[in-house]
Amino acid sequence: MASKVLGLLDLHNSPDLGPLTSSRVLASTSFLGRFAFMDFALSNFSNSGIDEVGILVKSHLRSVLKHMGSMQSWNINTKIGRQTIMYNERGNMNRKKNTDINNFLINDWVLHESKAKYIIIQPTHVICKIDFEPLLKEHISRDEKVTILYKRITNAHKSFATHNLVNVKNGYVRSFKRNRQLEKDACVSMETYIINRDVLLNLVEETLKVNPTYSFKDAVKKFANKLFKVRAVEHVGYARSFDSLEHFVEYSFELLDYRYAHQLFLKDWPIYTITRDTTPTLYGTKTNVHNSFVANGAIVEGRVENSIISRNVKIGRGAIIRNSIILSDSVVGENVVVTHAVIDKYCLISDGVRIEGVKGTPKYIEQGKRL
Amino acid sequence: MNKRIVAMILAGGKGTRLESLTRKIAKPAVSYGGKYRIIDFPLSNCANSGIDTVGVLTQYESVALDTYIGNGEKWGLNGVRSLTTTLHPRQTEEGLSWYRGTADAIYANLDFLDSVKPVYVLILSGDHIYSTTYNEMLKQHIEKGADCTISVIEVEPKEASRFGILVTDDKGAIVKFQEKPKNPISNLASMGVYIFTYSVLRSMLLSDARKKDSSHDFGKDIIPTMLAKKMKLFAYVFKGYWKDVGTISSLHEANMDLLLSAREQNIYSIKGGNTIFSEDTHSHPQYIGRKARVKDSLINQGAVILGDVERCVISNEVVVAEGAIVRNSVLMPGARVRAGAKVYSAIIGPEAVVAHGDVVNEKQEDIVLITSRRKK
Numbered sequence: 001m002a003s004k005v006l007g008l009l010d011l012h013n014s015p016d017l018g019p020l021t022s023s024r025v026l027a028s029t030s031f032l033g034r035f036a037f038m039d040f041a042l043s044n045f046s047n048s049g050i051d052e053v054g055i056l057v058k059s060h061l062r063s064v065l066k067h068m069g070s071m072q073s074w075n076i077n078t079k080i081g082r083q084t085i086m087y088n089e090r091g092n093m094n095r096k097k098n099t100d101i102n103n104f105l106i107n108d109w110v111l112h113e114s115k116a117k118y119i120i121i122q123p124t125h126v127i128c129k130i131d132f133e134p135l136l137k138e139h140i141s142r143d144e145k146v147t148i149l150y151k152r153i154t155n156a157h158k159s160f161a162t163h164n165l166v167n168v169k170n171g172y173v174r175s176f177k178r179n180r181q182l183e184k185d186a187c188v189s190m191e192t193y194i195i196n197r198d199v200l201l202n203l204v205e206e207t208l209k210v211n212p213t214y215s216f217k218d219a220v221k222k223f224a225n226k227l228f229k230v231r232a233v234e235h236v237g238y239a240r241s242f243d244s245l246e247h248f249v250e251y252s253f254e255l256l257d258y259r260y261a262h263q264l265f266l267k268d269w270p271i272y273t274i275t276r277d278t279t280p281t282l283y284g285t286k287t288n289v290h291n292s293f294v295a296n297g298a299i300v301e302g303r304v305e306n307s308i309i310s311r312n313v314k315i316g317r318g319a320i321i322r323n324s325i326i327l328s329d330s331v332v333g334e335n336v337v338v339t340h341a342v343i344d345k346y347c348l349i350s351d352g353v354r355i356e357g358v359k360g361t362p363k364y365i366e367q368g369k370r371l
Numbered sequence: 372m373n374k375r376i377v378a379m380i381l382a383g384g385k386g387t388r389l390e391s392l393t394r395k396i397a398k399p400a401v402s403y404g405g406k407y408r409i410i411d412f413p414l415s416n417c418a419n420s421g422i423d424t425v426g427v428l429t430q431y432e433s434v435a436l437d438t439y440i441g442n443g444e445k446w447g448l449n450g451v452r453s454l455t456t457t458l459h460p461r462q463t464e465e466g467l468s469w470y471r472g473t474a475d476a477i478y479a480n481l482d483f484l485d486s487v488k489p490v491y492v493l494i495l496s497g498d499h500i501y502s503t504t505y506n507e508m509l510k511q512h513i514e515k516g517a518d519c520t521i522s523v524i525e526v527e528p529k530e531a532s533r534f535g536i537l538v539t540d541d542k543g544a545i546v547k548f549q550e551k552p553k554n555p556i557s558n559l560a561s562m563g564v565y566i567f568t569y570s571v572l573r574s575m576l577l578s579d580a581r582k583k584d585s586s587h588d589f590g591k592d593i594i595p596t597m598l599a600k601k602m603k604l605f606a607y608v609f610k611g612y613w614k615d616v617g618t619i620s621s622l623h624e625a626n627m628d629l630l631l632s633a634r635e636q637n638i639y640s641i642k643g644g645n646t647i648f649s650e651d652t653h654s655h656p657q658y659i660g661r662k663a664r665v666k667d668s669l670i671n672q673g674a675v676i677l678g679d680v681e682r683c684v685i686s687n688e689v690v691v692a693e694g695a696i697v698r699n700s701v702l703m704p705g706a707r708v709r710a711g712a713k714v715y716s717a718i719i720g721p722e723a724v725v726a727h728g729d730v731v732n733e734k735q736e737d738i739v740l741i742t743s744r745r746k747k
Binding site: 256272285 | 405406637638642646649651653656657660665666672
């Protein structure tokens, strides 16, 4: 697939996770203690043999760049492979125009310069495993212009809220509509597309004539069955849309269950991330740890249950962590109690402090807080 | 290239006393501390010392080791001003010959050293566990105007006969050297870490290569010859953790030194302020199960612990099944301990399996090694 396909990571439609994404984008937000969200989409590209990758950045460029490094972690061939940051500078001046469509316009040289005939677009907030190789093969052999992935779900009233619902007939999309969360059973767009380069360039042009504030998602909705037919392919398997702090917590904990985890962590499907050269996790003589993910660099001397402990976190003696997520480099003192909470990075929780949230509404402690 | 200092790491040894653990890999590539291989230590030490040019001399079962070293990227030794290369015995106009000794290995690669034109050459062992920078040692070497500086460590008198033992005068100059003496006259042991002024090293190696009766070894031949010639040899006293893991039980002990309960050490005290760089496996997160019990252990990413582990060092992709009990043991990458199995005071080699209900080393009189792999 080396030069045929350009994989694009679209950060424009990432939902707002409240305080968790106030100083970073979801793409670079910590996930399961050792990953960032963008690792999953990038690994989908990498494991599908896609070497040429572009990242459409809407904001918080610093945190994206920090996680990307030199991108060697995801590249298959570092010479053939390439990566490009597509940053909408004009969009930063005019927030209404900070859309992926405008980003395509400003950075259209990426599309012109690439030899790729096919563009694959993925969001970063949908965590799933997709092998693009068979999908692309089908797209090409059927001579399609646009292919979209959708998922059949039974809880559309409380998930995939920012996504469009798709009405599929005979393998093609008849129409898109907003998910107003009125129905439970629905087919939701995964916001993952295969689109021919010339179709994309034309779509950008046509969209800007109609409405310069449209997103790519709006544009596909508007022009489907007018400029092109949209082939619909069902994604079978694990997929979650991380669209709120509550879902971030709920879906993270869900993956502690092997029945879910084994759908995402497959033997021949590594999830690549950047290396930090941290030591393995150290457990003390009086620890008690159950049903938890614990990352390298952590030192655990207390009790941890149903929780996710990220890199370089220290849990003091006698501390109790339950149903909580602690992001990297935070220090939890002795005899601290943390339940139903999300503690952001670099926090310092002094001995004996209690942080208690309620199931479904986690207590959030902002980055760098000292308590 | 004009390099001030170049490191040459001797990594060709088999490590016979590590039994079947080194059947297919050289000792420097042996797994240690849950995520490292032994050679990560000298390579990280070079990186942390700002040494950017490293030759790794490999010979015994070199494929796994060469692949691991690659271009030095894992230790950041692949930058535009860096050079990391593995150096193997090779065919030349004179024919094909293996490295006959530590000095011969360097002699055979004098062309490499000539091409990078170093002022000083640092000679290291690829199979020692210690974390340091070599900057102070180099500083002393320059200040003393030495021809050769040997890093030494104080050892227990009863241990001294295992090492090359040095006697120094009150200025630190080496006056006497005994290789593995029966009756050691000092407790300063050579760590096998040398800094040579390159011009001196070059002429010593050239003349040693011509000697028919030489075993071409630094400890047995080069150092005694230099002493006899009254050249300037100084000792540099190293303080800190240093382990030459020659046997299964010393490898086990060095792993246990990394635990929080270890009396004086743990992984953070051993690495000091330095980072030990290593391979980063593409593992899933480390998972500790609902019924698991984990105490006093060091566990790497990708491990799945569903059973009961205490005083263990556990590598990536290890699985300890529910109901299994593991005590005082080292589990290397991909090792499996099946349900109901019990493991005491053991090293379970890479990809090795302890079957359902098996009991390993219940008597615990000694450390045992299990390397039987599962059928693929």
